[in-house]
Amino acid sequence: MSSFDEMCKEAVKRFIRTVAIIDDEATYNPSQEDKDNARTVKPPVTGLMTGSKDADSSMTKGDPIEEGFQDDHDDLSQLDAKVVINAFADIGIACCIQRPENEETPLDRAAKLAATVDVLVIDWALDNENISLPRDIIKKILEEDKNTGGRLRLIVVYTAQSFVDQMIKDLKKDADGVYDNGLDMNEKRFFIKSDYLRIVILNKKSTYPLQI
Amino acid sequence: MLNEALANDESITDVTVALEERADTFKNQIDQYAELAQIGTAVGIVQHEFSSTVKMLHGNIKQLRGWAATNPQLDEIYQNIRTNFEHFDEYMNVFKPFDRRLQRKKIDIPGQEIRYYLQRLFEDRMTRHNITIKATRKFDNAIIRTYPSTIYPCFVNIVDNAIYWITKDAEGIPRLGDGKREIQLDADADGLLVSNSGPGIKRRIADRIFEFRYSQKKNGRGMGLYISREILRREGLDIVLEKRGENVRPIFRIVFRPGKQEKEYYE
Numbered sequence: 001m002s003s004f005d006e007m008c009k010e011a012v013k014r015f016i017r018t019v020a021i022i023d024d025e026a027t028y029n030p031s032q033e034d035k036d037n038a039r040t041v042k043p044p045v046t047g048l049m050t051g052s053k054d055a056d057s058s059m060t061k062g063d064p065i066e067e068g069f070q071d072d073h074d075d076l077s078q079l080d081a082k083v084v085i086n087a088f089a090d091i092g093i094a095c096c097i098q099r100p101e102n103e104e105t106p107l108d109r110a111a112k113l114a115a116t117v118d119v120l121v122i123d124w125a126l127d128n129e130n131i132s133l134p135r136d137i138i139k140k141i142l143e144e145d146k147n148t149g150g151r152l153r154l155i156v157v158y159t160a161q162s163f164v165d166q167m168i169k170d171l172k173k174d175a176d177g178v179y180d181n182g183l184d185m186n187e188k189r190f191f192i193k194s195d196y197l198r199i200v201i202l203n204k205k206s207t208y209p210l211q212i
Numbered sequence: 213m214l215n216e217a218l219a220n221d222e223s224i225t226d227v228t229v230a231l232e233e234r235a236d237t238f239k240n241q242i243d244q245y246a247e248l249a250q251i252g253t254a255v256g257i258v259q260h261e262f263s264s265t266v267k268m269l270h271g272n273i274k275q276l277r278g279w280a281a282t283n284p285q286l287d288e289i290y291q292n293i294r295t296n297f298e299h300f301d302e303y304m305n306v307f308k309p310f311d312r313r314l315q316r317k318k319i320d321i322p323g324q325e326i327r328y329y330l331q332r333l334f335e336d337r338m339t340r341h342n343i344t345i346k347a348t349r350k351f352d353n354a355i356i357r358t359y360p361s362t363i364y365p366c367f368v369n370i371v372d373n374a375i376y377w378i379t380k381d382a383e384g385i386p387r388l389g390d391g392k393r394e395i396q397l398d399a400d401a402d403g404l405l406v407s408n409s410g411p412g413i414k415r416r417i418a419d420r421i422f423e424f425r426y427s428q429k430k431n432g433r434g435m436g437l438y439i440s441r442e443i444l445r446r447e448g449l450d451i452v453l454e455k456r457g458e459n460v461r462p463i464f465r466i467v468f469r470p471g472k473q474e475k476e477y478y479e
Contacts, residue, residue, distance in 0.1 A: 128355070131322045132353055163328035163332065165332065166331050
């Protein structure tokens with residue numbers, strides 16, 4: 001790594017002190033059984049329907065094609081809070097995790113939380129009943145940032161879905177609504193940026209391949 | 213049926229006529245299925261050949277990589293071939309939900325996922341024709357419980373038709389004008405709605421568009437809407453033309469099952 005890259009990394013380290021994660025599947029110290037499941041589950045051979053939940057348990061067993069879909073990726077979607085909090089603590093960053101669950105004001109809570117942290121990490125699949133919730137949360141945060149005169153802001157969206165190319169366009173549209181088209185989008189590396197804002201989408205390790 | 217008819221004082225002749233009509237309907241249906249099966253077989257053969265060719269091409273391109281690494285002129289050509297091939301390969305993969313074998317259980321499919329799928333599939337074509345897909349939050353949040361191989365081809369067919377009629381007339385001649393070109397996706401408690409800024413569908417043909425082999429397009433096969441409706445009905449869903457009339461914005465509705473097995477959309 002060049003010395004310039006190292007300097008950049010050092011600057012980022014000095015800046016980032018707090019991280020908040022919003023994930024509806026965060027658990028603290030999941031059971032050994034969950035961990036074992038998570039280890040044995042393999043990503044399906046096909047998988048456009050990454051965000052979709054199994055709706056019918058009456059399926060044929062033993063069919064190799066079918067088996068590709070049998071993996072219940074709930075285990076893979078779980079976020080082990082303890083591991084994450086400890087990992088951040090080891091590099092001197094305080095991390096809190098919020099798990100929205102049938103709350104009346106998930107938007108307000110998320111915005112308040114985001115106001116005090118340097119980095120916000122948010123899961124794209126937060127609520128099956130309200131698919132647009134992550135978009136709404138991010139838009140609200142941007143609006144509040146703008147109302148308070150702007151601030152350095154990094155938002156990381158993570159997802160197991162393969163439609164990242166489309167998600168980033170949705171986020172750009174929302175952000176443009178707040179910042180009057182003053183943002184750049186990198187469609188290949190899936191981020192949006194301005195002088196003081198960056199929103200990036202990252203795929204989870206368990207992401208289904210594009211092949212369905 | 214015969215006993216029932218006689219008990220209701222219907223004549224043997226009436227019953228025979230009714231039975232003959234039914235037999236004709238079944239015969240027509242068998243002919244239609246035979247034709248579809250023939251097309252399906254042809255597609256299956258093409259797909260098989262195509263897969264082998266893609267594998268072979270993939271291997272050949274891989275072999276080229278070593279040469280390209282030591283030859284800058286070849287490297288440029290290699291990169292172009294690779295990029296185009298990857299784009300093509302990725303595009304073909306988008307059609308995989310059409311394959312019934314890959315998904316034999318019903319799943320909850322959010323509207324947002326259907327929109328993303330359509331946007332990705334038709335991206336190049338819509339950019340070329342300056343058409344946009346707009347979806348309401350209701351659509352994004354709606355959830356339909358079915359097989360991907362049921363719902364995706366249906367949406368693809370409706371949107372494909374919409375793009376055709378927005379950009380061309382029945383003869384295939386491009387439409388001129390700078391009017392707004394858009395496809396709108398919406399939802400309510402009874403189903404998913406697809407409308408477009410193209411011409412309206414005349415009342416006199418509105419009921420016929422779902423018939424087998426009926427098409428207004430020159431060289432149209434007249435199978436898309438028929439097949440879509442057949443597949444949806446098999447799963448307890450349906451498709452109807454909600455708004456008809458020459459000067460009316462056409463709206464198709466994918467009708468949820470009675471009793472709302474789908475989840476209510478989020479307000």
